[in-house]
Amino acid sequence: MTQYLALNSELGILIDEQRLLRGLARNMLGEEDIAGVVIEDGQGRELVREERNIPGPFETAQKWVHLSETKDGMASMDLITENRDGDRIGQVKVVYSTSGIEDLVTKMKQRFLIIALILILISCLIFYVISGSLVAPVISLAKIARKVSLGNHAIRAPEGNTPETIKLAEAFNEMLDSIALGRKTIVQAYEKMARQETLVEVGKFSMMIAHEVKNPLAIIKSSLEILKRELNIPRENVALTFAEEEIVRLNDLIESFLMFARPARPNFERIDLNRLMYQVVTGFEIQYPDGPIEIRSSVPEEPFYASADFDLFSRGVTNIIMNACEASLGKGIVDISIECKRKKWQLYVKDQGKGIPEQNSGRIFEPFFTTKAKGTGLGLAFADQVVKAHGGNIKAENRPEGGALFCVTMFSNLKEDEI
Numbered sequence: 001m002t003q004y005l006a007l008n009s010e011l012g013i014l015i016d017e018q019r020l021l022r023g024l025a026r027n028m029l030g031e032e033d034i035a036g037v038v039i040e041d042g043q044g045r046e047l048v049r050e051e052r053n054i055p056g057p058f059e060t061a062q063k064w065v066h067l068s069e070t071k072d073g074m075a076s077m078d079l080i081t082e083n084r085d086g087d088r089i090g091q092v093k094v095v096y097s098t099s100g101i102e103d104l105v106t107k108m109k110q111r112f113l114i115i116a117l118i119l120i121l122i123s124c125l126i127f128y129v130i131s132g133s134l135v136a137p138v139i140s141l142a143k144i145a146r147k148v149s150l151g152n153h154a155i156r157a158p159e160g161n162t163p164e165t166i167k168l169a170e171a172f173n174e175m176l177d178s179i180a181l182g183r184k185t186i187v188q189a190y191e192k193m194a195r196q197e198t199l200v201e202v203g204k205f206s207m208m209i210a211h212e213v214k215n216p217l218a219i220i221k222s223s224l225e226i227l228k229r230e231l232n233i234p235r236e237n238v239a240l241t242f243a244e245e246e247i248v249r250l251n252d253l254i255e256s257f258l259m260f261a262r263p264a265r266p267n268f269e270r271i272d273l274n275r276l277m278y279q280v281v282t283g284f285e286i287q288y289p290d291g292p293i294e295i296r297s298s299v300p301e302e303p304f305y306a307s308a309d310f311d312l313f314s315r316g317v318t319n320i321i322m323n324a325c326e327a328s329l330g331k332g333i334v335d336i337s338i339e340c341k342r343k344k345w346q347l348y349v350k351d352q353g354k355g356i357p358e359q360n361s362g363r364i365f366e367p368f369f370t371t372k373a374k375g376t377g378l379g380l381a382f383a384d385q386v387v388k389a390h391g392g393n394i395k396a397e398n399r400p401e402g403g404a405l406f407c408v409t410m411f412s413n414l415k416e417d418e419i
């Protein structure tokens with residue numbers, strides 16, 4: 001601005017035209033922040049002084065006015081330098097207030113500070129939101145892991161909001177599922193082991209007792225015979241008959257226990273399983289000629305040869321049929337049927353009893369498990385042992401129409417020409 005004034009004052013100073021110079025000075029004063037304008041001639045005489053009252057602080061800018069060297073007399077900015085002392089014809093001084101600039105600088109500083117603060121706040125907010133959405137699920141997983149370690153195995157992690165946290169929660173829950181499954185399997189295996197250990201101990205102890213009781217029983221039985229003979233006690237004596245019956249029952253119990261406790265070692269021969277079944281079924285038909293149970297059977301006439309122990313296998317399946325008859329007592333049909341498919345032989349024993357209660361279904365093959373007042377709980381355990389020793393299996397289920405269904409599956413291990 002001072003430079004502009006210096007250029008435009010050249011002519012006014014040269015011709016000493018006060019009005020022109022005053023006009024220039026007033027024009028300058030029209031500008032905001034300009035407090036005073038002074039134009040002097042080459043000798044430092046004040047030609048014009050114009051002032052205005054505005055708040056300070058003030059600074060002064062001054063410029064020399066030189067004679068222009070351009071042909072057309074027009075001033076050129078770059079021709080005016082401070083070093084051209086020789087052609088100085090005057091001087092202009094502009095007093096200006098720096099308060100506006102300072103205000104501007106202060107305002108700009110404040111704005112910058114506010115913008116910086118807002119940016120910091122926004123960054124913090126974004127960081128908080130992002131870190132919250134990433135860290136919150138991890139914290140919740142840590143809490144859940146702690147609860148699981150304290151014994152709450154049913155708890156599962158909630159799914160997060162982002163695909164990553166959803167995947168993380170899914171993986172975490174899968175891990176908890178497999179831990180729960182593993183735990184359940186271990187608990188079951190432990191329970192089974194504990195049961196088997198007990199059974200082994202009970203078995204050993206019972207074997208010893210059974211063995212020790214068998215001999216005195218035989219002595220009691222023969223002593224009763226002698227007494228009967230020597231004292232001439234009639235056959236129909238109630239007390240004696242009762243004693244004899246109980247001795248027989250006790251003996252049977254011991255026999256069946258010992259039969260189970262001694263591992264069944266089959267004496268394998270090539271036998272016709274259908275023929276064997278025919279004999280077993282006939283035995284039952286004779287036992288129940290006309291009620292209360294009806295034995296229905298369909299045993300194929302065609303032989304099915306397999307390698308088996310006739311006596312052992314007969315006793316095994318007899319236990320299954322006996323149970324069916326006992327379950328159907330007083331009402332119902334026991335249906336015995338056989339299916340032969342090449343090397344596979346299946347025996348189905350259906351009854352019309354009450355079926356196997358859900359809570360017992362896993363235990364019926366356990367030795368000593370019985371729901372009968374006079375049962376030993378060894379029948380199915382023995383049958384299972386025998387069938388397994390023959391390479392087969394027994395399955396039990398409840399029929400939708402009521403009653404139980406036992407299925408014995410056997411496989412012929414004979415060569416094609418022996419079957």
Ligand SMILES: Nc1ncnc2c1ncn2[C@@H]1O[C@H](COP(=O)(O)OP(=O)(O)OP(=O)(O)O)[C@@H](O)[C@H]1O
Pocket residue numbers: 319323324327351353354355356360364365369370371372374375376377378379380381404
């Ligand atoms: N056909 C069936 N219907 C319903 N329950 C059955 C049947 N067969 C077996 N069970 C159940 O399985 C249990 C075990 O049978 P298992 O033959 O081993 O012993 P038991 O019959 O009780 O005794 P025992 O064979 O010495 O007479 C039975 O007490 C009964 O609860």
Ligand SMILES: [Mg+2]
Pocket residue numbers: 319322323375379380
């Ligand atoms: Mg039984």
